[in-house]
Amino acid sequence: MAIEFINESGNASLNEEMLIDVASYALRAMDVNPDVECSISAVEEDVIADLHVRWMDLEGPTDVMSFPMDELTPGAMGSRPDAPDFGPAMLGDIVLCPDFAQKQADAAGHSLSHELALLTVHGCLHLLGYDHGTPAEEKEMFGLQNELLANWYDDLKQRGVKFQPKPTGPKAFPDAAERAALDKIVPGGGVPAIAEPRKAQPED
Template sequence: MSIEVFNESGIGSVNEQMLIDVLSFALGEMDVHPDAEASIHIVDLATISELHVRWLDLEGPTDVMSFPMDELSPGGGGRPDADVPGESMLGDIVLCPQFAEKQATAAGHGLDHELALLTVHGCLHLLGYDHATPEEEREMFALQNELLADWYDDLARRGVEYQPKPTGPGAFPSAADREALDEMIPPDGPVEA
């Protein structure tokens, strides 16, 4: 996998290697061709707010946005079962650590875990998953949590630790858990602690 990270947030403490690791793991588990490319953009509140309005017509900041590029379907080139396997530009995942920090605090875990969770969530959007209906929501969040938990298990097997695997109820949330968390974060942005 070719994964590039662009930290435009002004926050230097974001563990970019961890984000590459979790995204690479999730894409591998989803059988995406090893030559696929993706990027992660780490941005500030103003930038994510602007993107949120421009692309989704929703006011205020958000935690993660995904911008898929190439179609990933059999014959599309990105999956190993494609007619002609090969390179594919999956797209961009945009993360806002300032917004995610407040979510992490409300959920009872650290920012690094929250960014890993959001990266997996963004990855699934790049691969065509959505949560527009209750059934899609259940499927996507179950897969997100499975991939994230498996990634922590894989890290332990490899002897790598970026952050401890959280065990609290907000660590591997259902869609309902996330909705309750979202209600704790005002729509116009995170509350300053």
């Protein structure tokens, strides 16, 4: 599984190994073809704000956006595990904004590293075709997100790998309602719905 991490956020303390590890774990746990590729980019607030308005018509920065490849709809290569497997594929891109995510982490009472891990898992699920546009979709996606994230921490312990400690706070593994409440504290976040490019991938 090839995952590229690009840090253009200005935050040199981001743990590239951790973000790639949690993304790899989530995709493996979802039975995605091991030959898939995706990228994770960390950007500044003005960059994600530009993407936010260009691709979702929403003003201001946010915490995470996902850009699935156009052809990766359910039933295509590397998409949801309940779809036919046609082999390896480029899943798409996850864009994180650490500065914005820090506000979310502070409001939720856990570390930036945990917040970025949560957002990365959320982004992976969007790349696989999951969304939260309806209550039923919300329940499925957030439940799956929390299960994957909690299991990843357990997997780290079994492997003897240490990143940030597994948080125990009540907002560490939030459902959709809890994230919506957080969005009222930090407007613009709340792990938005899938961001699908209208015609093409964002320019470099």
